[in-house]
Amino acid sequence: MNCIKCGAEIPESSNFCNICGAKQVMPARGTKKRGNGQGTVYKRPSGTWAVQVTLGYYVQDGKKKRKTAQKYGFKTKRDAVNYIQSLYSPSEKSKVITLSELWELFQNDLSSLSASKQTAYRIAWKKIKSEVEYRNIDSFSVPELQELIDNAAPSYYTRRDIKTLLSHLYKIAIRDDYTDKNRTEYLKLPKLETSERQIFSPEDKAKLWKDFQSTPSGIVAGILTMMYTGIRPGELLTIRTENVHLSEHYMTGGIKTTKGKKRKIILPDRIKPVINYLLEHSKRDLLLFYPFSDDFYDDWKQKRADLHINEALTPYCCRHTYITNLTALKVSPAMLQELAGHEDYDTTLEYTHLSIQDRLTEVNRL
Numbered sequence: 001m002n003c004i005k006c007g008a009e010i011p012e013s014s015n016f017c018n019i020c021g022a023k024q025v026m027p028a029r030g031t032k033k034r035g036n037g038q039g040t041v042y043k044r045p046s047g048t049w050a051v052q053v054t055l056g057y058y059v060q061d062g063k064k065k066r067k068t069a070q071k072y073g074f075k076t077k078r079d080a081v082n083y084i085q086s087l088y089s090p091s092e093k094s095k096v097i098t099l100s101e102l103w104e105l106f107q108n109d110l111s112s113l114s115a116s117k118q119t120a121y122r123i124a125w126k127k128i129k130s131e132v133e134y135r136n137i138d139s140f141s142v143p144e145l146q147e148l149i150d151n152a153a154p155s156y157y158t159r160r161d162i163k164t165l166l167s168h169l170y171k172i173a174i175r176d177d178y179t180d181k182n183r184t185e186y187l188k189l190p191k192l193e194t195s196e197r198q199i200f201s202p203e204d205k206a207k208l209w210k211d212f213q214s215t216p217s218g219i220v221a222g223i224l225t226m227m228y229t230g231i232r233p234g235e236l237l238t239i240r241t242e243n244v245h246l247s248e249h250y251m252t253g254g255i256k257t258t259k260g261k262k263r264k265i266i267l268p269d270r271i272k273p274v275i276n277y278l279l280e281h282s283k284r285d286l287l288l289f290y291p292f293s294d295d296f297y298d299d300w301k302q303k304r305a306d307l308h309i310n311e312a313l314t315p316y317c318c319r320h321t322y323i324t325n326l327t328a329l330k331v332s333p334a335m336l337q338e339l340a341g342h343e344d345y346d347t348t349l350e351y352t353h354l355s356i357q358d359r360l361t362e363v364n365r366l
Contacts, residue, residue, distance in 0.1 A: 039084040041077060049074040053087045067177065097178045100133035102169040109168065119298045121168075123305050124161040127152045137169065138179040142186045149187060155311055156190050163187050198312050199321040200227060207307045212274065218281065219299040221274045222288045226318035228271040230340055233315040235265075237296060239287045246275055251287075254341055263341050 005022035283289035
Protein backbone atom coordinates (compact mmCIF):
# COMPACT_ATOMS: atom_id res chain seq x y z
CA MET A 1 0.00 0.00 0.00
CA ASN A 2 1.04 3.63 -0.40
CA CYS A 3 1.12 6.38 2.20
CA ILE A 4 -1.89 8.64 1.88
CA LYS A 5 0.35 11.69 2.46
CA CYS A 6 3.75 11.18 0.83
CA GLY A 7 2.88 8.30 -1.50
CA ALA A 8 5.78 6.10 -0.36
CA GLU A 9 5.26 2.34 -0.42
CA ILE A 10 4.68 1.01 3.07
CA PRO A 11 3.73 -2.42 4.52
CA GLU A 12 0.09 -3.47 4.17
CA SER A 13 -2.23 -2.55 7.09
CA SER A 14 0.26 0.01 8.45
CA ASN A 15 -1.27 2.48 10.86
CA PHE A 16 1.52 5.02 10.30
CA CYS A 17 3.91 5.75 7.41
CA ASN A 18 7.48 4.64 8.27
CA ILE A 19 8.81 7.38 6.00
CA CYS A 20 6.83 10.55 6.93
CA GLY A 21 5.02 9.29 10.03
CA ALA A 22 1.52 10.24 8.75
CA LYS A 23 -1.41 8.33 10.22
CA GLN A 24 -3.11 6.16 7.66
CA VAL A 25 -6.91 6.63 7.85
CA MET A 26 -9.13 4.58 5.54
CA PRO A 27 -11.91 6.49 3.71
CA ALA A 28 -15.23 6.27 5.51
CA ARG A 29 -17.83 4.08 3.90
CA GLY A 30 -21.03 5.71 2.68
CA THR A 31 -24.12 5.40 4.81
CA LYS A 32 -26.03 2.29 3.91
CA LYS A 33 -29.34 3.25 2.39
CA ARG A 34 -32.55 1.35 2.82
CA GLY A 35 -34.04 -0.08 -0.34
CA ASN A 36 -37.22 1.11 -1.98
CA GLY A 37 -40.27 0.52 0.18
CA GLN A 38 -38.30 0.45 3.42
CA GLY A 39 -39.05 4.01 4.52
CA THR A 40 -37.10 7.26 4.82
CA VAL A 41 -35.38 8.57 7.95
CA TYR A 42 -34.11 12.13 8.14
CA LYS A 43 -32.98 14.73 10.64
CA ARG A 44 -35.17 17.82 11.08
CA PRO A 45 -33.88 21.40 11.61
CA SER A 46 -34.96 21.12 15.26
CA GLY A 47 -32.43 18.33 15.78
CA THR A 48 -34.99 15.55 16.18
CA TRP A 49 -35.44 12.67 13.74
CA ALA A 50 -38.43 11.84 11.56
CA VAL A 51 -39.54 8.82 9.55
CA GLN A 52 -41.86 8.59 6.55
CA VAL A 53 -43.12 5.58 4.59
CA THR A 54 -45.18 5.17 1.43
CA LEU A 55 -48.36 3.15 1.97
CA GLY A 56 -49.64 3.20 -1.59
CA TYR A 57 -50.90 5.44 -4.35
CA TYR A 58 -54.14 7.05 -5.51
CA VAL A 59 -55.23 9.12 -8.50
CA GLN A 60 -56.49 12.68 -8.05
CA ASP A 61 -57.19 15.11 -10.90
CA GLY A 62 -55.63 12.62 -13.29
CA LYS A 63 -52.32 12.57 -11.41
CA LYS A 64 -50.79 9.73 -9.41
CA LYS A 65 -50.20 10.72 -5.79
CA ARG A 66 -48.62 8.92 -2.82
CA LYS A 67 -50.39 7.93 0.37
CA THR A 68 -47.86 8.42 3.15
CA ALA A 69 -47.58 8.01 6.90
CA GLN A 70 -45.04 9.81 9.05
CA LYS A 71 -43.89 10.28 12.62
CA TYR A 72 -41.76 13.06 14.10
CA GLY A 73 -39.89 13.84 17.31
CA PHE A 74 -37.46 10.92 17.70
CA LYS A 75 -34.39 11.75 19.78
CA THR A 76 -32.08 9.39 17.88
CA LYS A 77 -31.88 7.98 14.39
CA ARG A 78 -32.08 4.45 15.79
CA ASP A 79 -35.42 5.24 17.45
CA ALA A 80 -36.76 6.49 14.11
CA VAL A 81 -35.53 3.42 12.24
CA ASN A 82 -37.08 1.10 14.81
CA TYR A 83 -40.47 2.81 14.35
CA ILE A 84 -40.69 2.18 10.59
CA GLN A 85 -42.53 -1.11 10.92
CA SER A 86 -45.17 0.51 13.13
CA LEU A 87 -46.07 2.87 10.29
CA TYR A 88 -46.47 -0.04 7.88
CA SER A 89 -48.79 -1.79 10.35
CA PRO A 90 -50.97 0.94 11.88
CA SER A 91 -53.61 0.08 14.43
CA GLU A 92 -56.99 -0.69 12.87
CA LYS A 93 -59.16 2.41 12.58
CA SER A 94 -62.75 2.94 11.64
CA LYS A 95 -63.22 3.44 7.89
CA VAL A 96 -66.35 5.51 8.34
CA ILE A 97 -66.44 9.29 8.01
CA THR A 98 -69.52 11.47 7.63
CA LEU A 99 -70.07 14.36 5.24
CA SER A 100 -70.26 16.68 8.24
CA GLU A 101 -66.79 15.57 9.40
CA LEU A 102 -65.41 16.03 5.88
CA TRP A 103 -66.96 19.51 5.73
CA GLU A 104 -65.05 20.39 8.92
CA LEU A 105 -61.81 19.12 7.36
CA PHE A 106 -62.56 21.14 4.22
CA GLN A 107 -62.58 24.36 6.27
CA ASN A 108 -58.76 24.37 6.12
CA ASP A 109 -58.88 24.47 2.32
CA LEU A 110 -61.84 26.87 2.27
CA SER A 111 -59.86 29.67 3.90
CA SER A 112 -57.42 29.75 0.97
CA LEU A 113 -60.18 30.34 -1.61
CA SER A 114 -61.61 33.66 -2.76
CA ALA A 115 -64.41 35.22 -0.76
CA SER A 116 -66.91 34.52 -3.56
CA LYS A 117 -65.94 30.83 -3.66
CA GLN A 118 -66.22 30.56 0.11
CA THR A 119 -69.70 32.05 -0.03
CA ALA A 120 -70.75 29.75 -2.89
CA TYR A 121 -69.59 26.62 -1.05
CA ARG A 122 -71.23 27.66 2.22
CA ILE A 123 -74.51 28.20 0.39
CA ALA A 124 -74.10 24.83 -1.36
CA TRP A 125 -73.45 23.08 1.97
CA LYS A 126 -76.48 24.74 3.54
CA LYS A 127 -78.69 23.38 0.75
CA ILE A 128 -77.63 19.73 1.23
CA LYS A 129 -76.65 19.64 4.91
CA SER A 130 -79.90 18.28 6.32
CA GLU A 131 -79.87 15.42 3.80
CA VAL A 132 -76.24 14.32 4.06
CA GLU A 133 -74.49 15.55 7.20
CA TYR A 134 -74.68 12.26 9.15
CA ARG A 135 -74.19 9.93 6.18
CA ASN A 136 -71.00 7.95 5.55
CA ILE A 137 -69.23 9.27 2.43
CA ASP A 138 -68.91 5.72 1.10
CA SER A 139 -72.63 4.98 1.41
CA PHE A 140 -73.82 7.10 -1.51
CA SER A 141 -74.58 5.72 -4.94
CA VAL A 142 -74.23 7.84 -8.09
CA PRO A 143 -78.03 7.87 -8.77
CA GLU A 144 -78.62 8.98 -5.18
CA LEU A 145 -76.14 11.85 -5.53
CA GLN A 146 -77.67 12.87 -8.85
CA GLU A 147 -81.12 13.02 -7.26
CA LEU A 148 -79.67 15.00 -4.36
CA ILE A 149 -78.24 17.83 -6.48
CA ASP A 150 -81.27 17.84 -8.82
CA ASN A 151 -83.62 18.38 -5.88
CA ALA A 152 -81.39 20.77 -3.93
CA ALA A 153 -81.32 23.60 -6.46
CA PRO A 154 -83.24 24.60 -9.60
CA SER A 155 -80.44 26.42 -11.40
CA TYR A 156 -77.27 25.39 -13.15
CA TYR A 157 -74.90 27.46 -11.03
CA THR A 158 -76.02 26.23 -7.61
CA ARG A 159 -76.01 22.61 -8.79
CA ARG A 160 -72.53 23.17 -10.12
CA ASP A 161 -71.39 24.54 -6.76
CA ILE A 162 -72.90 21.56 -4.92
CA LYS A 163 -71.21 19.11 -7.29
CA THR A 164 -67.85 20.87 -6.91
CA LEU A 165 -68.18 20.94 -3.13
CA LEU A 166 -68.96 17.22 -2.99
CA SER A 167 -65.96 16.57 -5.24
CA HIS A 168 -63.69 18.39 -2.77
CA LEU A 169 -65.09 16.27 0.08
CA TYR A 170 -64.55 13.06 -1.90
CA LYS A 171 -60.94 14.02 -2.59
CA ILE A 172 -60.31 14.46 1.13
CA ALA A 173 -61.92 11.06 1.82
CA ILE A 174 -59.78 9.39 -0.87
CA ARG A 175 -56.65 11.03 0.50
CA ASP A 176 -57.39 9.72 3.99
CA ASP A 177 -58.37 6.25 2.73
CA TYR A 178 -62.09 6.39 3.60
CA THR A 179 -63.20 5.67 0.05
CA ASP A 180 -61.58 4.78 -3.26
CA LYS A 181 -63.65 6.62 -5.86
CA ASN A 182 -64.86 10.15 -6.52
CA ARG A 183 -68.47 9.48 -7.49
CA THR A 184 -69.13 13.11 -8.45
CA GLU A 185 -67.24 12.46 -11.69
CA TYR A 186 -70.37 10.75 -12.99
CA LEU A 187 -72.87 13.47 -12.03
CA LYS A 188 -74.50 15.49 -14.79
CA LEU A 189 -75.44 19.17 -14.73
CA PRO A 190 -78.33 20.70 -16.67
CA LYS A 191 -77.54 22.52 -19.88
CA LEU A 192 -76.62 26.14 -19.24
CA GLU A 193 -79.08 28.24 -21.15
CA THR A 194 -78.29 31.87 -21.78
CA SER A 195 -81.18 34.28 -21.40
CA GLU A 196 -81.70 38.01 -21.31
CA ARG A 197 -80.96 39.75 -18.05
CA GLN A 198 -83.83 39.59 -15.56
CA ILE A 199 -85.38 42.37 -13.51
CA PHE A 200 -86.47 42.58 -9.89
CA SER A 201 -90.14 41.76 -9.34
CA PRO A 202 -92.40 43.76 -7.01
CA GLU A 203 -92.08 40.85 -4.55
CA ASP A 204 -88.28 41.10 -4.66
CA LYS A 205 -88.47 44.83 -4.00
CA ALA A 206 -90.83 44.27 -1.07
CA LYS A 207 -88.40 41.81 0.50
CA LEU A 208 -85.55 44.30 0.19
CA TRP A 209 -87.52 47.19 1.67
CA LYS A 210 -88.72 45.03 4.57
CA ASP A 211 -85.16 43.87 5.29
CA PHE A 212 -83.80 47.42 5.16
CA GLN A 213 -86.50 48.76 7.46
CA SER A 214 -85.98 45.99 10.03
CA THR A 215 -82.18 45.67 9.88
CA PRO A 216 -80.53 48.37 7.73
CA SER A 217 -77.37 47.26 5.94
CA GLY A 218 -75.01 48.71 3.38
CA ILE A 219 -75.57 45.97 0.82
CA VAL A 220 -79.37 46.32 0.77
CA ALA A 221 -79.07 50.12 0.78
CA GLY A 222 -76.74 49.86 -2.21
CA ILE A 223 -79.07 47.56 -4.14
CA LEU A 224 -82.08 49.81 -3.50
CA THR A 225 -80.06 52.89 -4.51
CA MET A 226 -79.16 51.32 -7.84
CA MET A 227 -82.72 50.15 -8.41
CA TYR A 228 -84.16 53.65 -7.91
CA THR A 229 -81.42 55.69 -9.61
CA GLY A 230 -80.26 53.40 -12.42
CA ILE A 231 -76.57 53.79 -11.64
CA ARG A 232 -74.18 50.94 -12.31
CA PRO A 233 -72.40 49.01 -9.51
CA GLY A 234 -69.07 50.53 -10.53
CA GLU A 235 -70.58 54.02 -10.30
CA LEU A 236 -72.10 53.43 -6.89
CA LEU A 237 -68.78 52.27 -5.42
CA THR A 238 -66.98 55.42 -6.62
CA ILE A 239 -69.44 58.15 -5.64
CA ARG A 240 -67.98 60.47 -3.04
CA THR A 241 -70.07 61.94 -0.23
CA GLU A 242 -69.13 65.47 -1.30
CA ASN A 243 -70.95 64.84 -4.59
CA VAL A 244 -74.23 63.87 -2.94
CA HIS A 245 -76.72 66.75 -2.76
CA LEU A 246 -79.64 65.25 -0.92
CA SER A 247 -81.67 68.42 -0.48
CA GLU A 248 -81.38 69.13 -4.22
CA HIS A 249 -82.36 65.53 -5.10
CA TYR A 250 -79.25 64.59 -7.09
CA MET A 251 -75.72 63.28 -6.86
CA THR A 252 -72.90 63.58 -9.35
CA GLY A 253 -71.13 60.53 -10.74
CA GLY A 254 -70.95 58.15 -13.64
CA ILE A 255 -68.58 56.12 -15.79
CA LYS A 256 -68.20 54.77 -19.34
CA THR A 257 -69.46 57.18 -22.03
CA THR A 258 -68.85 60.91 -22.22
CA LYS A 259 -72.55 61.53 -21.57
CA GLY A 260 -72.53 59.09 -18.68
CA LYS A 261 -69.57 60.62 -16.84
CA LYS A 262 -70.14 63.25 -14.15
CA ARG A 263 -73.85 63.41 -14.87
CA LYS A 264 -76.51 64.42 -12.37
CA ILE A 265 -78.12 61.26 -11.00
CA ILE A 266 -81.64 62.07 -9.82
CA LEU A 267 -82.65 60.92 -6.32
CA PRO A 268 -86.40 60.19 -6.05
CA ASP A 269 -88.12 60.91 -2.75
CA ARG A 270 -88.48 57.26 -1.82
CA ILE A 271 -84.75 56.59 -1.91
CA LYS A 272 -83.70 59.65 0.12
CA PRO A 273 -83.89 57.85 3.53
CA VAL A 274 -81.63 55.14 2.10
CA ILE A 275 -79.11 57.69 0.81
CA ASN A 276 -79.22 59.42 4.18
CA TYR A 277 -78.41 56.10 5.89
CA LEU A 278 -75.42 55.61 3.58
CA LEU A 279 -74.18 59.13 4.30
CA GLU A 280 -74.39 58.55 8.03
CA HIS A 281 -72.40 55.31 7.74
CA SER A 282 -69.96 56.38 5.03
CA LYS A 283 -66.23 55.60 5.24
CA ARG A 284 -63.24 57.22 3.53
CA ASP A 285 -65.53 59.86 2.03
CA LEU A 286 -67.28 57.28 -0.17
CA LEU A 287 -71.05 56.90 -0.19
CA LEU A 288 -70.71 53.09 -0.03
CA PHE A 289 -67.25 51.86 0.91
CA TYR A 290 -65.99 48.41 -0.06
CA PRO A 291 -62.21 47.81 -0.07
CA PHE A 292 -62.64 45.34 -2.93
CA SER A 293 -65.54 45.20 -5.39
CA ASP A 294 -65.65 41.40 -5.01
CA ASP A 295 -66.70 41.90 -1.38
CA PHE A 296 -69.73 43.87 -2.55
CA TYR A 297 -70.80 41.06 -4.89
CA ASP A 298 -70.13 38.43 -2.21
CA ASP A 299 -72.31 40.32 0.27
CA TRP A 300 -75.09 40.48 -2.31
CA LYS A 301 -74.92 36.73 -2.98
CA GLN A 302 -75.25 36.04 0.72
CA LYS A 303 -78.11 38.53 1.20
CA ARG A 304 -79.86 37.23 -1.92
CA ALA A 305 -79.72 33.69 -0.51
CA ASP A 306 -80.91 34.84 2.93
CA LEU A 307 -83.94 36.59 1.44
CA HIS A 308 -84.66 33.76 -1.04
CA ILE A 309 -84.39 36.08 -4.03
CA ASN A 310 -83.83 34.65 -7.52
CA GLU A 311 -80.11 33.95 -7.81
CA ALA A 312 -80.11 35.15 -11.42
CA LEU A 313 -80.58 38.71 -10.15
CA THR A 314 -77.20 40.42 -10.06
CA PRO A 315 -76.47 44.00 -8.97
CA TYR A 316 -76.44 45.07 -12.62
CA CYS A 317 -80.05 43.88 -12.93
CA CYS A 318 -80.96 46.94 -10.84
CA ARG A 319 -80.18 49.18 -13.81
CA HIS A 320 -82.32 47.04 -16.13
CA THR A 321 -85.12 47.17 -13.54
CA TYR A 322 -84.88 50.97 -13.33
CA ILE A 323 -85.11 51.52 -17.08
CA THR A 324 -87.82 48.88 -17.57
CA ASN A 325 -89.99 50.40 -14.82
CA LEU A 326 -89.61 53.91 -16.25
CA THR A 327 -90.55 52.61 -19.69
CA ALA A 328 -93.68 50.99 -18.25
CA LEU A 329 -94.58 54.36 -16.71
CA LYS A 330 -94.56 55.93 -20.20
CA VAL A 331 -91.53 58.16 -19.58
CA SER A 332 -90.66 59.88 -22.85
CA PRO A 333 -87.77 58.41 -24.89
CA ALA A 334 -85.72 61.59 -24.58
CA MET A 335 -86.14 61.71 -20.80
CA LEU A 336 -85.46 57.97 -20.48
CA GLN A 337 -82.23 58.32 -22.43
CA GLU A 338 -81.22 61.27 -20.24
CA LEU A 339 -81.94 59.46 -16.97
CA ALA A 340 -80.03 56.36 -18.14
CA GLY A 341 -77.04 58.43 -19.25
CA HIS A 342 -76.92 56.81 -22.68
CA GLU A 343 -75.59 58.58 -25.76
CA ASP A 344 -78.25 57.05 -28.02
CA TYR A 345 -81.75 55.72 -27.47
CA ASP A 346 -81.01 52.35 -29.11
CA THR A 347 -78.78 51.51 -26.17
CA THR A 348 -81.56 52.44 -23.76
CA LEU A 349 -83.96 50.10 -25.56
CA GLU A 350 -81.61 47.18 -24.85
CA TYR A 351 -82.26 47.72 -21.15
CA THR A 352 -86.05 47.44 -21.33
CA HIS A 353 -87.61 44.09 -20.42
CA LEU A 354 -91.34 44.72 -20.56
CA SER A 355 -93.52 41.75 -19.64
CA ILE A 356 -96.10 40.16 -21.93
CA GLN A 357 -98.81 41.88 -19.89
CA ASP A 358 -97.15 45.29 -20.38
CA ARG A 359 -97.02 44.72 -24.12
CA LEU A 360 -100.57 43.35 -24.21
CA THR A 361 -101.87 46.47 -22.45
CA GLU A 362 -100.34 48.62 -25.17
CA VAL A 363 -101.55 46.64 -28.17
CA ASN A 364 -105.03 46.42 -26.66
CA ARG A 365 -105.21 50.17 -27.08
CA LEU A 366 -105.35 49.70 -30.87
